Amino acid sequence: MSRARRGLLVVGLASGLVGVLLVASPGVARGVSLTGAARTVPVAVVGVAAAALAARSLLDARRGNAAGDGERKATTSGAFPSPERRPRYDPPGTEFARRVDAIGWTDRRDAEPANRRELRDDLRNAATSALSRGSGPSPREVERRLRDGSWTDDPLASAFFAGDLVPSLSLSGYVRALVRGEPPFARRAGRAAAALSKRAGAGDMTPAPSADVRVAFGDEPAVRTSRYLPDGEESRERESATDRVRGVTAAALAVGGLGIVTLRPGLLLLALFGITVSGYARAVPAPSRAVAVERAVSDAEPAVGDEVEVTLSVRNVGDATLADLRLVDGVPPGLAVVDGSPKFATALRPGKRASVTYTVEAARGDHAFDPALVVTRDALGVRKRETLVDTETTVSCRPPAQSLPGGAPARTTTRAGRSRSDAPGPGVEFHSVREYRPGDPPSRIDWRRKAKTGEFSTVAFHEHRRQRVLVVVDARAEAYVAWDGGGDGDGNSNGEPVVQRGVAAAAALVSRFRSAGVPVGLAALSPRSCRFPPGRGGDHHRRLQEALVASPALGWVPPDGEVDASAAVREIHRRVRADTRVVFVSPLSDDASVTAARRFDAHGHPVSVLSPDPAARTRARGYESGYASLARERRLRRLRAAGIPASDWDPTEPLREVTRSGQSRATTSR
Amino acid sequence: MGALGVLSLAGALTFGVESAYAPGIALLAGSVVLAGVLGLTPPFLLAAAFLVLLAWDVGKHGFGIAREVGREPSTFRIEAVHGLSSALVYAAGATLGYGIYAGVTGGRSVVALLALLVGSVALLFALRT
Numbered sequence: 001m002s003r004a005r006r007g008l009l010v011v012g013l014a015s016g017l018v019g020v021l022l023v024a025s026p027g028v029a030r031g032v033s034l035t036g037a038a039r040t041v042p043v044a045v046v047g048v049a050a051a052a053l054a055a056r057s058l059l060d061a062r063r064g065n066a067a068g069d070g071e072r073k074a075t076t077s078g079a080f081p082s083p084e085r086r087p088r089y090d091p092p093g094t095e096f097a098r099r100v101d102a103i104g105w106t107d108r109r110d111a112e113p114a115n116r117r118e119l120r121d122d123l124r125n126a127a128t129s130a131l132s133r134g135s136g137p138s139p140r141e142v143e144r145r146l147r148d149g150s151w152t153d154d155p156l157a158s159a160f161f162a163g164d165l166v167p168s169l170s171l172s173g174y175v176r177a178l179v180r181g182e183p184p185f186a187r188r189a190g191r192a193a194a195a196l197s198k199r200a201g202a203g204d205m206t207p208a209p210s211a212d213v214r215v216a217f218g219d220e221p222a223v224r225t226s227r228y229l230p231d232g233e234e235s236r237e238r239e240s241a242t243d244r245v246r247g248v249t250a251a252a253l254a255v256g257g258l259g260i261v262t263l264r265p266g267l268l269l270l271a272l273f274g275i276t277v278s279g280y281a282r283a284v285p286a287p288s289r290a291v292a293v294e295r296a297v298s299d300a301e302p303a304v305g306d307e308v309e310v311t312l313s314v315r316n317v318g319d320a321t322l323a324d325l326r327l328v329d330g331v332p333p334g335l336a337v338v339d340g341s342p343k344f345a346t347a348l349r350p351g352k353r354a355s356v357t358y359t360v361e362a363a364r365g366d367h368a369f370d371p372a373l374v375v376t377r378d379a380l381g382v383r384k385r386e387t388l389v390d391t392e393t394t395v396s397c398r399p400p401a402q403s404l405p406g407g408a409p410a411r412t413t414t415r416a417g418r419s420r421s422d423a424p425g426p427g428v429e430f431h432s433v434r435e436y437r438p439g440d441p442p443s444r445i446d447w448r449r450k451a452k453t454g455e456f457s458t459v460a461f462h463e464h465r466r467q468r469v470l471v472v473v474d475a476r477a478e479a480y481v482a483w484d485g486g487g488d489g490d491g492n493s494n495g496e497p498v499v500q501r502g503v504a505a506a507a508a509l510v511s512r513f514r515s516a517g518v519p520v521g522l523a524a525l526s527p528r529s530c531r532f533p534p535g536r537g538g539d540h541h542r543r544l545q546e547a548l549v550a551s552p553a554l555g556w557v558p559p560d561g562e563v564d565a566s567a568a569v570r571e572i573h574r575r576v577r578a579d580t581r582v583v584f585v586s587p588l589s590d591d592a593s594v595t596a597a598r599r600f601d602a603h604g605h606p607v608s609v610l611s612p613d614p615a616a617r618t619r620a621r622g623y624e625s626g627y628a629s630l631a632r633e634r635r636l637r638r639l640r641a642a643g644i645p646a647s648d649w650d651p652t653e654p655l656r657e658v659t660r661s662g663q664s665r666a667t668t669s670r
Numbered sequence: 671m672g673a674l675g676v677l678s679l680a681g682a683l684t685f686g687v688e689s690a691y692a693p694g695i696a697l698l699a700g701s702v703v704l705a706g707v708l709g710l711t712p713p714f715l716l717a718a719a720f721l722v723l724l725a726w727d728v729g730k731h732g733f734g735i736a737r738e739v740g741r742e743p744s745t746f747r748i749e750a751v752h753g754l755s756s757a758l759v760y761a762a763g764a765t766l767g768y769g770i771y772a773g774v775t776g777g778r779s780v781v782a783l784l785a786l787l788v789g790s791v792a793l794l795f796a797l798r799t
Contacts, residue, residue: 005796006796008792008793008795008796009792009796011788011789011792012788012789012790012791012792012793012795012796014789015788015789016790016793017789018782018785018789019782019783019784019785019786019787019788019789020786022781022782022785023774023786042784042788043784043787046784046787049791050791050794053791080738244730248723255703255706259706262707264706264707264709265712265771266706266710266711266712266715266716267703267706267707267715269712269715269716269767269768269771270702270715270716270719272716272763272764272767273719273760273764275767276759276760276762276764277759277760279763280759280763323748323751323752323755324748324751324752325748326735326738326739328738328739341739341740343738343739343740344739345735345738345739345748346748347748347751375738379751379752380755380756380759381727381731381734381752381756
């Protein structure tokens with residue numbers, strides 16, 4: 001206790017004692033009568049002091065909240081859990097829309113507005129690539145058209161490439177932009193992206209971001225119950241006072257102060273409520289936590305798309321009535337609540353039970369429930385206790401083993417050299433004839449042709465190599481793009497990340513390769529580890545299928561960390577043989593995915609890319625989705641230009657198509 | 671002012687509009703304070719403040735539930751428990767305080783009142799945590 005505080009304490013005690021003494025024996029102070037300033041000044045000072053106390057109390061509360069928020073932000077979002085929603089997956093192009101949105105009014109004062117320049121460069125690259133593809137004009141010609149604006153009818157869109165980074169506007173134009181609330185450069189960027197999509201044949205796009213993206217901007221992320229309380233040893237439980245006490249006390253002090261200053265006993269009496277609440281908050285015991293929570297699911301191993309009923313029941317096992325009990329079930333991120341609500345509130349007498357039933361829709365994967373969050377409060381709601389109650393439940397939803405077209409899987413072992421490779425070389429099956437080069441073995445010289453024409457030529461056969469395949473799934477946070485456009489457009493439905501389609505395709509590929517007798521492995525390009533070098537046999541295959549369903553690296557929650565694509569590829573490369581073929585399953589949602597594929601190529605692996613299209617089912621018509629598909633097409637073209645077969649897969653098509661092409665050769669390029 | 675507050679609050683609580691609730695409460699609280707300054711007698715003032723406080727409390731509680739649990743589940747039970755117990759506690763506190771006030775007023779010295787006020791405010795400052 002500081003010296004000043006101790007002094008105050010002494011003054012307070014002494015003054016209080018004097019007061020009590022004077023009340024008890026009024027005769028003592030009969031001689032003293034206060035007049036004038038001596039009478040009014042202390043009253044005013046006390047009143048003002050009370051008001052100051054109220055203000056400080058409010059300030060403290062605000063600061064406490066702010067500090068608490070900052071502290072919590074590191075581990076949790078601080079918002080109350082909302083497990084009935086899936087984590088929000090950004091629709092394709094959200095990143096672009098965010099960058100356009102970040103164009104502010106103030107960065108125009110920078111000498112070199114870097115973000116504007118980068119935005120324009122990216123859009124120009126996409127434009128050059130999109131407009132010059134096929135039999136279009138040369139890139140140089142496209143550059144020229146972009147510069148002089150003859151590529152589009154939209155004056156604003158052409159001004160994006162032709163005009164300045166910081167457009168100079170007339171006064172009226174500036175006022176209009178201010179009224180519209182959108183910086184002119186951002187407006188032009190949107191128009192340019194929309195015009196570009198139209199030119200590139202992607203259909204009409206509005207020059208505004210679509211509703212899904214706007215929702216993704218402002219939306220709070222869904223919070224899991226397990227992430228709600230701050231991390232740490234004692235984080236299973238938290239007890240706190242609600243801000244109710246502070247609010248009432250501060251108001252009572254303020255009104256009491258006013259009453260003292262204005263000499264109104266009625267107002268001073270209102271401070272009674274503050275005293276009541278403060279006293280109650282001190283006297284009341286912490287709310288009980290004696291609850292037992294049970295969870296039952298109607299089907300622990302449903303098929304994909306089945307509806308599973310979850311019943312959560314809570315029983316008061318203590319001997320005090322729970323006046324205010326709120327319960328939030330820890331629905332796993334992959335399961336979407338389709339009916340009912342996983343939250344409820346009730347009051348429970350000792351020994352009573354309450355329950356809630358809701359329905360979730362099963363999706364592929366192992367889904368372990370998070371602990372249920374129990375919040376108990378006392379009757380007045382001045383103190384609350386939050387407890388995480390573990391009840392282990394897992395819903396395991398595995399798609400049935402893929403029925404393979406073409407009869408039973410091959411039973412023969414395929415040690416060295418069953419699979420025919422496309423490389424010409426020694427072997428038994430004819431591949432081609434080419435001219436003789438010194439050093440070719442005499443046995444492969446076509447002697448008949450020599451006799452007929454007098455020229456040496458060499459016969460090449462299909463070289464038989466043993467093939468090994470590694471299926472690599474792109475599961476970086478960037479690849480967690482919503483593939484159904486975020487749902488019905490109002491942002492309320494539960495999206496599915498395109499990664500899940502990639503995982504399903506990977507499962508089909510693994511089965512296919514296995515039935516063809518090819519050793520196959522699995523890896524995830526993710527900060528979370530998931531690596532299985534190519535192998536064969538039932539056990540290995542089961543492990544792979546298990547990982548595809550249950551590995552956290554391939555789950556429903558985007559990973560937290562960043563991953564350096566090149567380093568991750570090097571890690572994978574070091575664990576497999578150099579001649580292993582890589583099938584890279586990636587939505588190609590950013591440039592790093594192209595880098596990853598090319599790194600595999602550079603390490604000497606034959607690479608093919610299978611890219612599920614996140615925009616296949618989207619109905620979004622905002623400029624950002626147009627930009628996203630343009631950028632993705634550009635990435636596919638870059639891959640193909642680098643000699644990497646890349647196939648664009650519409651995930652609404654059956655997987656069989658994919659696996660067929662996956663089996664025959666490298667996935668074909670369209 | 672009070673009528674306006676009542677109107678706003680009634681709308682807020684009936685239709686569950688949180689943005690109308692805070693101004694309503696503020697208007698009501700303002701009118702209570704104004705009445706106090708203008709010299710309404712203590713019992714009426716206490717009763718008015720009690721009702722406003724109760725309205726604030728129940729509203730806050732209700733909107734808190736809606737935010738945390740959602741609007742679908744039935745919340746009548748805990749709202750009733752909460753409302754009743756709040757009313758009870760506040761009423762008891764106010765009655766007790768008013769009883770003491772009514773019992774000891776009159777004929778005391780101003781110096782005693784001042785000493786008590788100074789003492790309590792100083793103690794509040796000193797013991798604030």
